[in-house]
Structures are given as structure tokens and as C-alpha cells.
Amino acid sequence: MFYREAGQFKTSYGADQAVFPIHQDRIFVALWLAIAFVLVPLVSSEYLLRAILIPLLILALAALGLNLLVGYCGQLSLGTGGFMAVGAYAAYNLCVRVPALNPFVAFLLAGGVATLVGIAFGMPSLRIKGYYLAVATLAAQFFLDWVFSRVAWFTNNTPSGSITAPPITLFQLSFDTPVRKYLLCLTILALFAMVAKNLVRGRIGRAWMATRDMDVAAEIIGIRPMYAKLSAFAVSSFFIGVAGGLWAFVHLGSWEPLAFDVNRSFSILFMVIIGGLGSILGSILGAAFITVLPLLLNQLPQWLGVSMSTAMISHLEAMIFGCLIVFFLIKEPLGLARLWRIGKEKLRLWPFPY
Amino acid sequence: MPRTFHAMSVLLAAVWASSIAATSEVLAQANEQFVPMLVYRSGPYAPNGVPFANGYADYLTLVNERDGGINGVKIVFEECETGYATDRGVECYERLKGKGSTGAAAFSPLSTGITYALTEKVFADKIPLITMGYGRSESVDGSVFLWNFPLLGTYWDAADVLIQHIGNLNGGLDKLKGKKIALVYHDSPYGKEPIPLLQERARRHGFELITIPVTHPGVEQKAAWLQIRQSRPDYVLLWGWGVMNSTAIKEAVAVNYPRERMYGVWWAGAEPDVLPAGAEAKGYNALALQHSAGQAPVHADILKYVYGKGKGAGQKEEVGLVLYNRGMINAMLLVESIRTAQGKFGKKPLTGEQVRWGIENLNLDQKRIGQLGLAGMLQPLKVSCSDHEGARHARIHQWDGTKWVFVSGWLEADSSVIRPMVEEAAAKYAKEKNLTRRDCKVG
Numbered sequence: 118m119f120y121r122e123a124g125q126f127k128t129s130y131g132a133d134q135a136v137f138p139i140h141q142d143r144i145f146v147a148l149w150l151a152i153a154f155v156l157v158p159l160v161s162s163e164y165l166l167r168a169i170l171i172p173l174l175i176l177a178l179a180a181l182g183l184n185l186l187v188g189y190c191g192q193l194s195l196g197t198g199g200f201m202a203v204g205a206y207a208a209y210n211l212c213v214r215v216p217a218l219n220p221f222v223a224f225l226l227a228g229g230v231a232t233l234v235g236i237a238f239g240m241p242s243l244r245i246k247g248y249y250l251a252v253a254t255l256a257a258q259f260f261l262d263w264v265f266s267r268v269a270w271f272t273n274n275t276p277s278g279s280i281t282a283p284p285i286t287l288f289q290l291s292f293d294t295p296v297r298k299y300l301l302c303l304t305i306l307a308l309f310a311m312v313a314k315n316l317v318r319g320r321i322g323r324a325w326m327a328t329r330d331m332d333v334a335a336e337i338i339g340i341r342p343m344y345a346k347l348s349a350f351a352v353s354s355f356f357i358g359v360a361g362g363l364w365a366f367v368h369l370g371s372w373e374p375l376a377f378d379v380n381r382s383f384s385i386l387f388m389v390i391i392g393g394l395g396s397i398l399g400s401i402l403g404a405a406f407i408t409v410l411p412l413l414l415n416q417l418p419q420w421l422g423v424s425m426s427t428a429m430i431s432h433l434e435a436m437i438f439g440c441l442i443v444f445f446l447i448k449e450p451l452g453l454a455r456l457w458r459i460g461k462e463k464l465r466l467w468p469f470p471y
Numbered sequence: 472m473p474r475t476f477h478a479m480s481v482l483l484a485a486v487w488a489s490s491i492a493a494t495s496e497v498l499a500q501a502n503e504q505f506v507p508m509l510v511y512r513s514g515p516y517a518p519n520g521v522p523f524a525n526g527y528a529d530y531l532t533l534v535n536e537r538d539g540g541i542n543g544v545k546i547v548f549e550e551c552e553t554g555y556a557t558d559r560g561v562e563c564y565e566r567l568k569g570k571g572s573t574g575a576a577a578f579s580p581l582s583t584g585i586t587y588a589l590t591e592k593v594f595a596d597k598i599p600l601i602t603m604g605y606g607r608s609e610s611v612d613g614s615v616f617l618w619n620f621p622l623l624g625t626y627w628d629a630a631d632v633l634i635q636h637i638g639n640l641n642g643g644l645d646k647l648k649g650k651k652i653a654l655v656y657h658d659s660p661y662g663k664e665p666i667p668l669l670q671e672r673a674r675r676h677g678f679e680l681i682t683i684p685v686t687h688p689g690v691e692q693k694a695a696w697l698q699i700r701q702s703r704p705d706y707v708l709l710w711g712w713g714v715m716n717s718t719a720i721k722e723a724v725a726v727n728y729p730r731e732r733m734y735g736v737w738w739a740g741a742e743p744d745v746l747p748a749g750a751e752a753k754g755y756n757a758l759a760l761q762h763s764a765g766q767a768p769v770h771a772d773i774l775k776y777v778y779g780k781g782k783g784a785g786q787k788e789e790v791g792l793v794l795y796n797r798g799m800i801n802a803m804l805l806v807e808s809i810r811t812a813q814g815k816f817g818k819k820p821l822t823g824e825q826v827r828w829g830i831e832n833l834n835l836d837q838k839r840i841g842q843l844g845l846a847g848m849l850q851p852l853k854v855s856c857s858d859h860e861g862a863r864h865a866r867i868h869q870w871d872g873t874k875w876v877f878v879s880g881w882l883e884a885d886s887s888v889i890r891p892m893v894e895e896a897a898a899k900y901a902k903e904k905n906l907t908r909r910d911c912k913v914g
Contacts (some may be wrong), residue, residue, distance in 0.1 A: 163565070163569070164565050164566055164569070165567045168561075168562045168566060172558070229598040240693075266658055266684070276663055276664070276666055276667045277583075277587070277607075277660040277663045278659070278660055278663050278666055279584065279587040279589070279660040280584075281590075281591060281902075281903070281904075293595070329881070368558075368561075369557065369558065369561065369588055370588060370591040370592065371587045371588045371590065371591050372588070373556065373557070373584055373659060373660050375557070375584065375659060375687055376558065378687075401525055412562070415552070416566075425510050426512065426550075427510060427550045427551065427552040428512030428513045428517070428521070428552070430552065431512065431513040431552045431554065432513060
């Protein structure tokens with residue numbers, strides 16, 4: 118009833134090709150943006166901002182990057198943690214060694230460094246596919262772990278190996294309060310999501326999707342596999358590198374190489390899978406699921422008034438979380454984004470069932 | 472499908488609403504002091520984290536049950552599981568820092584990694600960090616590190632005491648020339664901390680330092696011990712935590728390295744580390760952070776007032792083990808700091824800032840230690856602005872197969888070597904962070 122597009126006529130190609138062609142969609146998105154930018158900072162507690170929303174936004178950006186690679190281009194990658202580390206350490210080194218550099222420029226340049234590293238480790242994709250590529254990117258993850266642990270130059274010769282990010286300031290405005298950090302992450306995520314959406318709808322995105330679906334056929338019709346695959350690695354690594362820089366500077370503040378270990382890679386891959394491969398919204402929903410649900414499970418016994426040892430809560434959290442993932446993937450293997458699309462389809466017919 | 476979708480959206484909305492509500496949910500009535508506990512009762516570091524957490528919780532319960540709180544102010548404590556992971560530690564910190572009527576008293580993360588992350592945050596939130604026997608070695612300098620208190624000793628002190636003891640065994644530090652000392656360390660900020668001091672000592676006395684990192688969590692040590700078997704160092708220093716310790720001793724047995732020549736830091740010298748290797752662990756030495764395992768009058772009180780009333784956090788048999796005692800002493804130092812602070816600010820729940828003053832003015836003399844029931848376990852301790860440690864003594868204890876036995880007298884870390892390093896590192900930190908240093912000569 119509410120979602121019908123009856124009566125909405127497009128009078129130009131531009132209007133027809135818009136990202137949100139349906140009027141209701143635009144209102145819906147504008148509403149969400151208004152809630153996210155205006156309402157949430159006003160009503161949220163510091164804990165909600167610092168511990169739930171900010172990690173959610175940063176990991177959503179990383180999941181978005183990985184979704185471009187795995188979901189749109191079909192190249193399985195387990196090196197996400199390593200590329201985040203590249204972004205983080207590159208941003209740190211740029212800020213520390215070139216003090217006059219604006220932190221935002223440092224983030225973008227760090228993304229650029231991560232792009233170069235991503236392309237380098239994406240080269241095996243030209244020869245191998247599927248699980249074998251996953252192993253090659255896993256090697257990237259471990260190699261990058263090792264490099265940042267052993268080569269003292271990257272940590273500015275700190276004996277302990279744990280480094281602290283310098284504060285982020287822009288024209289005397291310091292991003293140190295939770296609200297400012299939240300708005301910074303939200304702005305970056307919104308911009309990058311817009312860029313990603315436009316990329317996947319354009320020529321490059323179609324090349325990626327063709328490579329994903331049937332790479333031999335894609336090559337035959339003239340899509341050059343090297344450009345398609347390496348551009349996927351490049352763009353994906355850029356997003357992931359910037360996410361890594363944000364994770365280190367905005368969320369952790371002080372980190373050691375263990376913060377970007379293989380578990381981080383796995384958790385971002387799970388976000389992409391649960392959220393929905395090949396969907397921009399899916400990356401964000403998947404990140405919400407994986408970040409927020411464990412915290413919710415952890416605090417649930419306290420809210421229900423059940424007293425349990427923290428070890429028991431921790432183990433239950435792991436078990437229930439695992440069971441939910443299994444159940445969820447059996448019920449809807451295509452992820453949360455598919456659920457959302459089905460929801461939209463049902464909304465078009467509501468209140469009728471078919 | 473719509474049902475799942477509907478359920479999902481209800482779930483997410485519930486998360487939102489409850490998170491907003493949960494942070495304002497306060498358990499304290501007016502006269503209660505909130506103490507947060509960052510623990511790890513699961514994961515590869517749990518064997519060592521559990522007794523520490525139990526000792527900490529039991530001491531706080533003892534103060535409530537036996538003394539009726541600190542000058543009548545009852546202690547309310549809440550645990551949060553970190554699993555030794557920095558990001559979970561940060562999340563737990565954010566969750567607990569505002570609880571209670573006056574906020575959290577002080578945090579003891581029991582993890583050097585989490586300490587590094589929280590050091591940045593406590594400047595803004597004004598909550599002290601008590602990092603007893605760990606943390607940043609340069610945080611001894613209170614003029615820069617206002618909120619960090621590495622009470623009883625840091626890793627530079629630990630490494631220094633070990634080298635002194637080895638020197639004593641050989642008839643003097645100058646006799647160390649030409650010897651080989653290997654450091655098997657956990658590849659994290661915790662394990663890397665002692666390296667600068669060991670390099671300094673190696674430079675001074677002419678011994679060769681071999682550093683062998685072991686990746687977290689430390690179950691894969693075959694390559695490390697093969698290296699030791701090939702290089703045959705005279706002594707091996709073990710800087711491990713959790714399962715890394717027991718694995719190291721088992722590997723040492725496998726390569727037939729004499730355990731008598733192995734020296735663990737105070738976090739690698741407890742029962743969970745030696746018991747898995749069984750009788751083969753006999754002869755293994757470790758640092759004792761002043762205390763070892765054993766019973767003192769305070770343990771009798773804990774068994775009577777805490778376990779007697781069924782409020783113990785762990786098992787009765789655990790009371791008196793090395794890490795249990797350590798957790799207990801950590802809690803004692805916090806309680807005494809709060810008591811000191813109450814002397815100035817009044818017998819009421821205190822804010823983090825007031826507790827910080829209490830820790831900085833903590834002065835435990837031998838008489839008070841005896842009154843607390845800890846005679847024989849601790850040396851007198853006096854914290855000040857320039858010295859956030861209070862004391863830097865340690866002893867070496869050795870596992871004889873069934874219990875820990877002291878094999879050295881009281882050793883003190885050499886300030887003439889360590890203090891310049893501390894001040895240099897602290898000055899570097901202050902410069903990096905653009906901090907104005909406090910003048911410790913003024914109040």
C-alpha cells in the first residue's frame with residue numbers, strides 16, 4: 118500500500134537511472150540519514166557511541182570493502198586484517214614522520230598505501246581461484262602480521278611494539294569527544310558507501326560481476342581479467358585501509374599487531390557472508406549483526422537478573438552466537454540483505470499477501 | 472521470512488533501547504563504592520586469570536563482611552570478561568567506568584596491551600589505573616603518567632633483579648662476561664618490555680642476550696626451543712603468560728634444558744605453569760613479586776568470613792596459591808588507597824580523581840602490613856608523585872615438585888640503572904603527546 122510506485126513517471130534517463138528511483142525509497146533513506154546524523158548523537162549515551170556505534174561504523178566500512186572484493190568480484194580474501202593493519206601503520210607513520218600533514222590526508226594516503234599492498238597480494242588471483250586464493254591471502258595476513266611485529270621502523274622503534282595514535286585535529290577542531298568521532302566515522306562511511314554504490318552500478322562493477330559469475334566467458338567477451346581482478350583488489354584494499362586507519366586512530370587509540378590478527382579477518386568475512394554477498398546494504402547489516410549481537414548476549418544475563426560467572430557468560434555467548442549464525446545461514450543463506458529485499462517486495466503488496 | 476525480519480528488527484530496537492537504559496542502570500545506593508574488575512575467565516590465559524580474579528574478589532568480599540566496608544562504605548564490584556583482548560578490554564572499560572554513584576574507583580586490567588590502550592583514555596576520564604607488576608615501565612614517573620600506578624614493580628625491575636640474582640650466583644655481575652642469556656618472550660608489549668633493560672645490562676656486563684619471540688597464544692614453541700637447544704645459553708629467562716608458560720616448561724623437558732637454569736618473571740611463576748609438566752618441572756625458578764604462595768593471617772580471615780559464609784569466588788583449595796595471593800594484594804592496595812583518600816575527602820564514596828590522590832599518597836609501613844594480616848608477604852611501600860611504584864623488591868622462588876621455596880633473599884632493583892631509562896622514556900612520551908609535566912616538588 119505504501120510502497121507502490123504507481124504514478125511515479127520518469128521523464129529523463131537520469132531520473133530513471135537514479136540510485137533510489139522510487140520516491141518512498143528516497144524518503145526512507147533521508148529519514149535514516151537524519152536519524153543517524155541528528156537523532157542518534159543527541160540521545161545516545163557515551164557507552165553506546167564509543168563501544169557499539171563507532172566500532173560498528175568502522176567495521177561496516179571494512180565489510181563494505183571486502184564485499185566489493187568477495188561479493189561483487191568473487192575473489193575470496195582472508196587478508197582483511199592485514200590490509201587494515203597496513204592502513205593503520207601507514208597512517209601512524211605518516212602522521213608521526215610528517216607532522217604537518219592533515220590527518221584526513223594521512224588517512225587517504227594510508228588507503229593509497231593499502232591499495233598498493235592489496236594489488237601486490239592480489240597478483241596471485243590472476244593465476245588461482247577460489248579456496249587457493251583464500252590461502253594466498255591468508256599468507257598475506259600472516260606476512261603482514263610478522264612484518265609489523267618484527268620490523269621496528271613501522272612502530273617508530275618503540276621497544277614494546279605498542280604504539281599510540283596522535284590526536285586527530287582539523288583546523289583547531291579536535292576529534293576527541295565520542296559524538297565527533299561518531300560523526301566522523303558516519304560521514305566517511307556514508308561517502309564511501311555512495312562511491313561503492315556508484316562503482317558497482319557502473320562499468321567497473323559490471324566487469325567485476327561478470328568475472329565473478331563466469332570469468333572465462335567474461336574474458337571472451339572482452340573484459341580483461343587483470344584489470345577487473347586487480348581493480349577489485351585495489352578499491353577493496355583502499356576501503357579496508359581507511360577502515361584500518363580509523364579503527365586504530367578513532368576506536369583503539371593505542372594498539373599492537375595483535376589487534377589486526379587473523380580473527381579480525383574472519384570476523385569481517387563473516388559480516389560479509391551474513392550480511393549478504395554482493396550488496397552494499399548487506400555489509401552494514403552484517404556488521405551490525407556481528408558487532409552488536411555478542412555484546413547484547415554478554416549483557417543479557419545481567420538485564421534478566423540472572424547471576425552467572427563471567428566465564429559462563431562468555432562461553433554461552435560464543436555458543437549461542439555460533440548457533441545463531443548456523444541457524445540463520447540455513448534459513449536464509451543469501452544473508453540479511455536478501456531478507457530486506459524480500460521485505461521490500463512484501464511491502465509493495467501489503468496488506469495483501471500476494 | 473517476514474517473521475524473521477520482524478523479529479530481527481525488534482531485536483535490534485531492543486538492543487538500542489536497552490543499551491541506552493543499561494548505562495543508566497545503577498546498582499549503588501548512596502553509600503557504596505563501585506570497583507570494576509576486568510578479568511579473563513576464558514581463553515588461553517584463563518588458567519592464570521581465574522585465580523587472580525578470585526583472589527581480588529575474595530578480598531573485596533572480606534572487607535565487606537569482616538570490616539563492614541571501608542569506614543562503613545560498602546564495596547560493590549562487577550566483573551567484565553576481556554579474554555586478554557585489547558578491544559574487549561576497551562569495551563569493558565567503557566561499560567563499567569560510569570557505574571556506581573561516583574563512577575569506577577580504579578581499573579586493574581591485568582594485561583599490558585589493555586593498559587596501553589586505557590592509558591590514553593584515563594587522562595580524559597580521570598580514573599586511575601593500578602597496574603601492579605605490569606604496565607608501562609616508564610609510568611613510574613608520575614610527573615608524566617598522572618593516572619598510572621605500576622605498584623610493587625615493573626618489568627624493568629623484574630629483569631634487573633633477575634640479572635642481579637644470576638650475577639650473585641656467579642660471584643658478581645662482572646663474572647657474567649661471555650655468558651649467554653636467552654629471553655623467551657611472549658610476542659606482545661608484555662614480552663617486549665624487558666628487552667631495553669636487558670640490552671643495557673648486556674652492554675654493561677658483557678653477556679650475550681638472545682631474544683626468542685613466541686607468537687600468541689604460545690602453544691607453538693618447538694622452533695624456539697630448538698633454537699635454544701642449538702645455542703645452549705647459560706640461562707633462559709621466560710617472559711610468558713597463560714598456556715605459554717606450561718608449554719615452555721614442557722618443551723624445556725623435551726630438549727633436556729635444565730630447569731634449574733630457567734628463570735621466569737613473576738607472571739611465569741605460579742602453580743598453573745608448573746603443574747602441567749608434573750615432576751619434570753622441579754627446579755624451575757621464578758620471580759616472586761615480594762610474596763609467594765602460602766598462608767598468612769589474612770587467609771584464615773578469608774576462609775572464615777568469605778568461604779565460611781559461602782561467598783567465595785572460587786574454590787577453598789585455591790586460597791593461598793601464588794596468583795590468588797597476587798589478586799588479593801592488588802585488591803588490598805586499592806582498598807588501602809581508598810582508605811587513605813577517605814582520610815582526606817571524607818568517609819563517603821569517592822570519585823576516580825580522589826582515589827588517585829589516595830594511591831599517590833599510599834604509605835604502608837611494616838606495622839600496617841601486620842595489621843592487615845599480610846606479615847611476611849610484603850615489604851613496606853611508599854608511593855609518591857615521582858615514584859608511582861612504591862617499592863621495587865623481589866625474591867626468587869623455586870618449585871620443588873610440590874611447593875614454592877625461596878632460594879634468595881630480598882633483592883632490590885637498581886635505581887641507578889633504571890631511573891635514567893624511566894625518565895628518558897617518560898620525557899619522550901610527554902613530548903610525543905604534548906603533555907605538560909607536573910612538578911613533583913610542589914604538592
